[in-house]
Amino acid sequence: MAATTPLNHIFKIPSEIIEHALTLCHPRDVASFSQTCQKALRLVYGSPDQYLWRQLFLLFPFDDPLRISSPFQEDGQFSWRKELHRRMKAQSIACRTSSTLEDLLTAIETFISVVRSAAPVTWGHERVSSPNLLWVVEVLQSTNMLRSPLLFSQEGNQPLARLRAYLALTLDEYDDDDVEGKERLKSIRMRSRSQVYDLRNYHQDNEWGPFNVTTGEVDWTHIESIINVVSMNLSDRPHDWPDTRPRYGLEATRAYSAPGTTTPATGDWAGIEGHWRRYVCFMDYRDLFAFNYENRGRGQQDGTYFDTPNFEEVARLVELKLRLIDAQEIPEVYILDRFPDSPYKHYPTLYFTGSSWGIQGNEATVVGSVAMSEGGVVRWRFASIANSHIQWSSEGVQIGGIASAFGVIGTWTGIRHDHGDPVGPFWLYKVEDDHPIYMRAFMNN
Template sequence: MAATTRLGRVLQIPSEITEQALTLCHPYDVESFSQTCRKARHLVYGNPDQYLWRQLFLLFPFDDPRLISSPFQEDGQFNWRKQLHRRLAAQLIACRTNPTLEDLLTAIETFISVVCTAAPVTWGHERISSPNLLWVVEVLQSTNMLRRSPLLFQEGSNQSLARLRAYLALTLDEYDDDDDEGMERLKLIRTRSRCQVYDLRNYHQDNDWGPFNVIAGEVDWTHIESIINVVSMNLSDRPCDWPDARPRYGLEATRAYSAPGTTGLATGDWAGVEGHWRRYVCFMDYRDLFAFNYGNRGRGQRDSTYFDPPDFEEAVRLVELKLTLIDAQEIPEVYTLNRFPDSPCKHYPTLYFTGTSWGINGNEATIVGSVAMSEGGVVRWRFASIANSHIQWGSEGVQIGGIASAFGVIGTWTGTHHDHGDPVGPFWLYKVEADDPVYMRTVVNNQVNA
């Protein structure tokens, strides 16, 4: 009776004040309050403006979805209560010791949604982190969900899991020197990633010889994750090589306009193409690549033990680029068949660019390419290198995260003529500051070598 009396007194308070007090509570406590009586339930769930749930959502905290403008967002008003419940349910699933496979996939897809709806970086607030991304990292770190996921060790990794792991880029897979289990796990991940990246059967006309599924324009996230794993681990093996020229990665680097100088993009350059870029390119010795794909162990199913010897390693090259936009009519004739078609999307028209690229020791080439927005809202890059008026290497890549993300573009390169046995390899392309010291040194070295 006493509890009922106290509740009655609470409900005698103006509903606006009670509602404001509830915004200071955890959503679970708010739901418990709603179950006490009909008036409480109406107060929590009956207001059509969803003021209470909007405040609970933003104070949790999460990024304000009203700040995100994209033609690819779902139509209709944002359902604050539904989205908050969805995220809290994913957190509960992550905390479970043995979640069902269905629940696990539901949680993973929710985390991807949270990452993809992180607020873009804005001018003057470049160092302010996204609450969305901080929440995802905190949940995954505290629950260790991804390391416990049985999907991680299944052949043919799930696309949603691969996409989330690609965004994280091994940032949650670090281990201590005495962590033998962690070391073995990374070794397994690296071997599987190499098998995926260097298997020539994964490149053909139906997937544009890139990291895509046979469905046109659909990203193969298992391939993207494998590329990130291969390049990042190759760089980890070389801590003394280019220590000041490493790409940014992890969830914060996936935010739109987080790349240097892109918070105030020039009109027409929606993808942040113009400027200075850095590219890491990896490749196997051609004899190794041929043996893996066509040798005794390469017949039928490629043998992962090919990468087991401790002395096996790939070559890694650092390439600098400077890109500028051009009109479609200025595309060299040698590249016209390789470019993306003009986009019908008025917000994101297809962009065309040219520029130069060079390595530490010179080897200058002309770069020609195009950038397009896919139907799924993923930015695709396609470009080729031209030397002595001959097109040589073609590249297909995907912007990881939002438009003009600091993470950059992940993809694969191969011969533009796609002859049988052409080599193939992964690359990581990302934007750098115009006054980047490593970039300036390579400019000077390139001029001296010229």
């Protein structure tokens, strides 16, 4: 008489029931089960459909990729098993006490793709979080992977900078008695200022914005630096405009998470029309000149030039009201550098105008355009006009998906880009139309 084993008893159960039971297990336990015998291996990996792996993926849980445009689809077919394995491998790498640099960078690429494939916010479900993003935050918080010494040597690594830009220092908070945390943020701030205010980083080859000179793609190291500079300036001013701060962190990167964009106006795929806020930062011009010309080479790479108690940056809040216009309505005074035609037929280049008001009451006309780049990143380009004179130009990118609550991160400079023109970072974000208006007297005029 043949000996019986627990597995012999298990396989007396219909395979559909076994499969259903496995959907309630962790994917790694399912993988372990598959190694117990040939029958288990065939059940887990040999099924012609992907029911088991689809259920494991969705019940983990992750966002359903079939509800969104996913970068993981191959030949129109999403591989549930392959993608789940990839994510579990990334989590395993993050949990290790020691990993190779190659493995860490592979995991970072995976986390970025998970963030980018998060489900968009839909009407009536604005407060429902994305399982994709909850998973990424949980893994990174519990493992502290991004503080690996190996990653500190990766300055300029674009995927790493992109992930850190999405997080916007949300994993770098510290307690009052955390001396190491304070020093780390101080170092980050000095390096970021050095990147943002170095005039050598702005020229025609990168369109005077945060873009790569050679490829024209987004320079995520520069974007991360801008976010660091603006967010830390705001943290220094807790009592200035306390109820109007941009949203940041992974949840704010979701498509259509900006106020009023789950049901955009016809033709306004980027969610342009409405009420916006913009934080603009800049150095005193004497400091900017000294940093770039008098002290070139001294303290520019590590930002030690800024490590003085007397150095200050200025932060200004600007309000904007924007509306769409046809390209033919662009004012003649504004010579618009047109974006290349969009490769995405559903995302044609949009043009807008509007008004902006500073805290001092200075009023200007804003005019610009928004386009979808080939890399799937939304780009913004605009300028301000006052007294019939064009003054400043701005180049930025939407962080995350279309119409994200995170908003647009970029840089501003003089419209003519003359030698020695000032430059600075900005953070533009959308607010509710009924949001309290600081410059209400001007808005009502």
